[in-house]
């Protein structure tokens with residue numbers, strides 16, 4: 784097929800016009816043309832945040848419409864990941880929502896934990912606690928165990944340690960959180976201090 788110079792400019796001009804209209808239509812439902820109204824990200828509020836999974840700290844953009852999560856994707860302006868997310872980070876949407884096996888409808892993930900839980904000795908069921916209760920119980924146990932097991936000397940050597948408690952850091956702890964956790968553990972005299980990322 785041959786194309787004249789005039790035809791070429793007409794063609795590229797039409798393509799450019801269509802592209803500009805397409806971009807404009809995506810910014811607002813007021814400007815949206817028919818097929819564009821179904822776009823996932825029309826009229827959303829975008830917030831930049833950090834991936835919830837590991838201490839890599841990849842940046843994400845979370846899109847919410849009418850109080851409901853619509854999309855999570857990598858933040859192309861973030862210096863750590865420049866828009867990329869690993870398989871875990873790409874699945875963050877599933878923390879909030881899943882698709883119902885029965886009807887394919889999107890529902891709030893029923894397995895999502897929003898409160899601390901405890902399974903008490905001898906019990907088979909998990910009991911829900913308030914954060915205040917959980918922190919109170921954990922603090923009381925740490926104090927009791929430390930008070931009962933703290934030793935200042937062993938084999939004639941000053942040790943100032945408590946070997947009855949171990950500390951295990953989560954993968955989501957970043958440098959600064961890890962530093963604070965380490966300070967707390969050392970301050971309590973713990974010697975068994977480990978981190979998930981080393982295992």
Ligand code: SF4
Pocket residue numbers: 834835836837838839840841864867868869870871872873
């Ligand atoms: S889990 Fe993956 S996406 Fe999330 S911070 Fe770590 S490396 Fe980044």
